[in-house]
Amino acid sequence: MRAGGGGPRSASPAAPDSSAVLVGGVNSPVRAFRAVGQEPLVLARGKGAVVTDAGGRRFVDFIMGWGALLLGHAHPSVTQAVRRRLTAGWHLGLTHEGEVALAQAIHEAMPSVEQIRFTASGTEACMTAIRLARACTGRSKIVTFEGCYHGHSDGLLVKRSAGVPETIAQETIVAPYADVQTAEAAFRRFPGQIAAVILEPVAANMGVVVPPRQFLQRLRELAAQHGSLLIFDEVVTGFRVAFGGAQARFNVTPDLTVLGKIIGGGFPIGAVGGRRELMRRLAPEGDVYHGGTFAGHPAAMAAGLATIQALQRTRPYARLAELGGQLAGGIRDAARRAGIAVHVNQLGSMLTIFFSDHPVTDFAGAQRADAARFAHAANTLRQDGILVPPSQFEAMFLSVRHTPRMVERAIASVSRALR
Numbered sequence: 001m002r003a004g005g006g007g008p009r010s011a012s013p014a015a016p017d018s019s020a021v022l023v024g025g026v027n028s029p030v031r032a033f034r035a036v037g038q039e040p041l042v043l044a045r046g047k048g049a050v051v052t053d054a055g056g057r058r059f060v061d062f063i064m065g066w067g068a069l070l071l072g073h074a075h076p077s078v079t080q081a082v083r084r085r086l087t088a089g090w091h092l093g094l095t096h097e098g099e100v101a102l103a104q105a106i107h108e109a110m111p112s113v114e115q116i117r118f119t120a121s122g123t124e125a126c127m128t129a130i131r132l133a134r135a136c137t138g139r140s141k142i143v144t145f146e147g148c149y150h151g152h153s154d155g156l157l158v159k160r161s162a163g164v165p166e167t168i169a170q171e172t173i174v175a176p177y178a179d180v181q182t183a184e185a186a187f188r189r190f191p192g193q194i195a196a197v198i199l200e201p202v203a204a205n206m207g208v209v210v211p212p213r214q215f216l217q218r219l220r221e222l223a224a225q226h227g228s229l230l231i232f233d234e235v236v237t238g239f240r241v242a243f244g245g246a247q248a249r250f251n252v253t254p255d256l257t258v259l260g261k262i263i264g265g266g267f268p269i270g271a272v273g274g275r276r277e278l279m280r281r282l283a284p285e286g287d288v289y290h291g292g293t294f295a296g297h298p299a300a301m302a303a304g305l306a307t308i309q310a311l312q313r314t315r316p317y318a319r320l321a322e323l324g325g326q327l328a329g330g331i332r333d334a335a336r337r338a339g340i341a342v343h344v345n346q347l348g349s350m351l352t353i354f355f356s357d358h359p360v361t362d363f364a365g366a367q368r369a370d371a372a373r374f375a376h377a378a379n380t381l382r383q384d385g386i387l388v389p390p391s392q393f394e395a396m397f398l399s400v401r402h403t404p405r406m407v408e409r410a411i412a413s414v415s416r417a418l419r
């Protein structure tokens with residue numbers, strides 16, 4: 001990595017050379033900043049809504065652990081809960097009380113989750129949900145939607161990665177997001193063969209795209225009518241778009257729910273949950289295998305429970321939505337003044353700026369947006385000490401630690417970029 005120079009492509013002089021020992025300088029591709037033509041940033045600390053890089057430069061953070069940190073970095077109650085856990089042993093290797101407490105808290109927030117299985121990542125949880133759906137229905141095909149991301153298992157990365165065997169790819173049907181007709185056609189074309197429909201009930205991985213409620217409702221009906229399972233991947237939306245997730249916000253109940261991110265308070269986690277009769281197919285009660293050395297890790301359980309309890313106590317959703325509205329509205333106004341076509345998709349504390357003259361309602365629309373303009377804006381923000389996800393296809397996330405003043409700064413920086 002280059003050092004010094006002070007320009008937007010330069011890393012901090014004190015930053016270690018991450019690319020010598022890490023592939024592309026990162027452990028997850030989007031962190032490389034390649035989509036916006038920059039170098040990876042090497043961070044040292046996070047507190048509240050601010051992160052500090054290895055050279056001591058501070059940034060207002062709108063990445064927020066890719067959505068995991070709704071309470072911000074190093075929240076005092078989470079810190080205290082994890083500290084308490086660490087002194088009592090952090091990897092017990094058998095069931096411990098923290099798992100039961102977090103499962104209970106999630107069940108109370110999301111009644112459709114009668115039983116739960118914790119995993120170490122959202123990827124694992126999606127993979128397990130699909131295997132469970134296949135076993136419960138005795139079918140093999142799954143319907144997914146363009147632009148949704150469900151982690152990096154083979155069957156959920158079709159057409160997005162080399163190394164996915166054709167035999168696995170054939171079992172995945174990919175439909176355009178929010179397109180009811182194509183989903184209906186898939187059920188007509190493969191009668192009795194579709195095990196599950198899996199989707200992000202609000203998409204965050206093509207940038208934010210909020211579907212009409214009727215889309216979710218129609219998928220609910222289709223799945224029920226054809227004996228398939230409806231899986232909501234609420235890894236991002238769970239405890240973010242409402243305390244009870246998208247299923248509460250849109251009042252559509254899936255058969256299985258996948259969770260991650262916020263339920264671990266920033267520690268590695270995933271979970272699959274749903275009706276007892278479905279969940280009971282998992283080993284050891286049933287014949288569907290899932291296991292994990294770190295599944296239900298005590299530190300993640302402690303951080304997740306402290307997070308959910310703080311959210312329940314403080315119910316920050318109205319304030320977060322106001323702040324999200326302030327950010328989206330400010331960017332729209334700045335774009336109008338600059339005469340540049342922009343659509344900002346926002347729901348509560350998540351949003352994406354699309355440089356497009358059409359509303360973005362699906363992945364094709366997101367791909368048509370002007371990526372060069374997005375990169376320019378992201379780079380201007382970074383120069384101004386504000387971090388946004390370095391890709392058009394990610395969401396900006398607010399936390400309870402963001403302030404109207406921080407949002408004003410971000411709007412001013414976007415205005416500068418637009419000029």
Ligand SMILES: Cc1ncc(COP(=O)(O)O)c(C=O)c1O
Binds near residue numbers: 149151
């Ligand atoms: C909606 C969704 N599902 C699943 C995943 C995978 O989760 P993880 O990165 O914990 O494996 C992600 C990750 O960003 C996600 O956004």
